[in-house]
Amino acid sequence: MKLAGFLLLLAGWVIVVTAVILLIPVNARTIFLFAGVAVEIVGLTLVIRSNPLAVGEKD
Amino acid sequence: MLLPITEIVLIVVLILLAPFTIAGLSLINTGLGRSRSAAHSLLSSLCIFAVASGVYVICGFAWQGYIGAPAHTFAAAGRQWNWLGHGPFFLRGIEFNGTSISFAAWLQIFSVGLASLIPLGACLDRWRLSAACASTALLAGWTYPLFAHWVWAGGWLAQLGINAAMGHGVIDAGGSGTIHAVGGLTALALAWILGPRRGKYSLEGMPTAIPGHNAVLVLFGCFLSLFGWLGLNSAGAILFTGAAPGRIALISINTTLSAAAAVLVAVVITGVRFGRPDVSISANGWVGGLVASSASCAFIAPASAILIGAVAGALVTYSVEWFELHLGVDDPGGAISVHALGGIWGLLAVAIFASFPVPLIDVGGGGLKGASDTGQALAQIVAVATLIGFVLPLTYGLNFALNRIWPQRVALEGERQGLDLYELGGGAYPDFVTHSEEFGQFR
Numbered sequence: 001m002k003l004a005g006f007l008l009l010l011a012g013w014v015i016v017v018t019a020v021i022l023l024i025p026v027n028a029r030t031i032f033l034f035a036g037v038a039v040e041i042v043g044l045t046l047v048i049r050s051n052p053l054a055v056g057e058k059d
Numbered sequence: 060m061l062l063p064i065t066e067i068v069l070i071v072v073l074i075l076l077a078p079f080t081i082a083g084l085s086l087i088n089t090g091l092g093r094s095r096s097a098a099h100s101l102l103s104s105l106c107i108f109a110v111a112s113g114v115y116v117i118c119g120f121a122w123q124g125y126i127g128a129p130a131h132t133f134a135a136a137g138r139q140w141n142w143l144g145h146g147p148f149f150l151r152g153i154e155f156n157g158t159s160i161s162f163a164a165w166l167q168i169f170s171v172g173l174a175s176l177i178p179l180g181a182c183l184d185r186w187r188l189s190a191a192c193a194s195t196a197l198l199a200g201w202t203y204p205l206f207a208h209w210v211w212a213g214g215w216l217a218q219l220g221i222n223a224a225m226g227h228g229v230i231d232a233g234g235s236g237t238i239h240a241v242g243g244l245t246a247l248a249l250a251w252i253l254g255p256r257r258g259k260y261s262l263e264g265m266p267t268a269i270p271g272h273n274a275v276l277v278l279f280g281c282f283l284s285l286f287g288w289l290g291l292n293s294a295g296a297i298l299f300t301g302a303a304p305g306r307i308a309l310i311s312i313n314t315t316l317s318a319a320a321a322v323l324v325a326v327v328i329t330g331v332r333f334g335r336p337d338v339s340i341s342a343n344g345w346v347g348g349l350v351a352s353s354a355s356c357a358f359i360a361p362a363s364a365i366l367i368g369a370v371a372g373a374l375v376t377y378s379v380e381w382f383e384l385h386l387g388v389d390d391p392g393g394a395i396s397v398h399a400l401g402g403i404w405g406l407l408a409v410a411i412f413a414s415f416p417v418p419l420i421d422v423g424g425g426g427l428k429g430a431s432d433t434g435q436a437l438a439q440i441v442a443v444a445t446l447i448g449f450v451l452p453l454t455y456g457l458n459f460a461l462n463r464i465w466p467q468r469v470a471l472e473g474e475r476q477g478l479d480l481y482e483l484g485g486g487a488y489p490d491f492v493t494h495s496e497e498f499g500q501f502r
Contacts, residue, residue: 048386
């Protein structure tokens with residue numbers, strides 16, 4: 001799940017970069033930019049949730 | 060570009076202040092760690108700075124470059140996008156005769172040293188010295204120069220103004236994103252990889268308080284940091300955003316006000332919640348205010364600086380607890396909250412509060428950086444998206460791979476003894492008695 005989260009983070013960033021570089025109409029670019037950010041948020045959530053909560057260990 | 064002599068003198072003084080950030084952060088980290096790892100923490104700080112400056116001079120600055128220096132570009136949609144510097148290694152090609160690029164290289168050695176020190180705060184008491192040096196080489200040699208090129212050396216984030224009509228492109232005068240968020244996200248990646256300190260969490264998963272061993276070091280470090288930040292923010296604003304030297308008074312006032320507001324908010328919040336102000340969280344609030352002020356320091360009104368600092372103080376105060384309690388991230392120095400979240404907030408604050416005089420520094424080589432403030436918010440959001448979507452996976456991947464080759468966490472025995480004794484053979488405070496009973500119940 002952690003790997004999937006990091007892949008989603010990268011995918012979101014690629015969407016953002018592609019929107020900025022390739023799209024010229026402002027509305028379309030803004031929509032895709034925020035779509036990329038949304039994908040990043042999902043990815044970050046996955047990464048965080050896949051990190052197991054720390055617990056102590058018995059001696 | 061040759062600078063006038065008065066500007067040279069001014070920039071020299073400002074850059075000479077910058078190492079105080081490194082000294083201050085080193086003291087803060089050491090004070091927030093355990094006494095049995097204090098000497099190790101300070102020696103790690105020295106070694107990290109040494110490795111960072113060396114690697115950066117060897118190859119980092121070549122990849123980072125400077126505005127107008129040679130760079131790799133690609134064409135897309137009829138526009139040229141600059142993505143990586145390709146100057147010569149070992150700072151060859153720089154004329155050290157008063158050129159702005161020579162001062163930028165000098166300032167950057169301290170900046171990369173500061174960025175490299177940030178992860179140490181999150182990895183205190185369990186990060187091997189040799190692994191810290193190896194990890195620093197990755198940060199100073201690749202991750203930091205790459206993002207710094209994009210923001211400060213005419214890279215694609217700086218070009219968003221001229222290429223995509225997004226305001227003036229990404230603005231980050233003092234390094235909220237370039238220094239602090241990059242360092243803070245690396246700290247988060249390393250905290251995940253290393254895991255928490257033994258004894259930090261109970262068998263039920265509840266965090267145990269492990270207070271810093273020396274509040275005086277921490278608070279003295281806060282004062283030292285202010286000096287450094289005044290130099291770092293002022294020199295960065297002049298060299299990387301083209302702010303007029305006459306703005307130094309405004310930059311200094313804004314930096315100070317932001318830190319002041321942040322620490323007061325942290326003191327009040329912890330005072331109300333816990334009955335008494337918490338020293339370590341308040342100190343983190345102070346540094347968080349400094350971090351958040353960095354990006355916009357030259358382009359905001361003093362009242363805005365107070366607001367930015369206040370938000371940073373609250374953000375740091377609550378996020379320290381959130382990371383520890385809800386995410387299971389053991390961050391003894393508060394590095395993730397202070398530098399990653401504070402830095403991201405600083406970048407976003409530019410979009411909310413800043414207004415820009417024109418002309419700013421020219422990154423396109425053929426015109427102003429951007430003629431209007433319209434779209435500045437989008438540019439800053441793209442920078443934050445790049446930090447979270449690219450820098451975090453990159454730095455996690457690099458350190459994960461390094462951890463497979465060169466384990467970063469010290470052995471269990473090292474944590475029991477303390478890193479001073481285990482890795483250095485002697486403690487910082489030889490007269491202190493080591494209490495071993497805290498390992499009776501937990502590891």
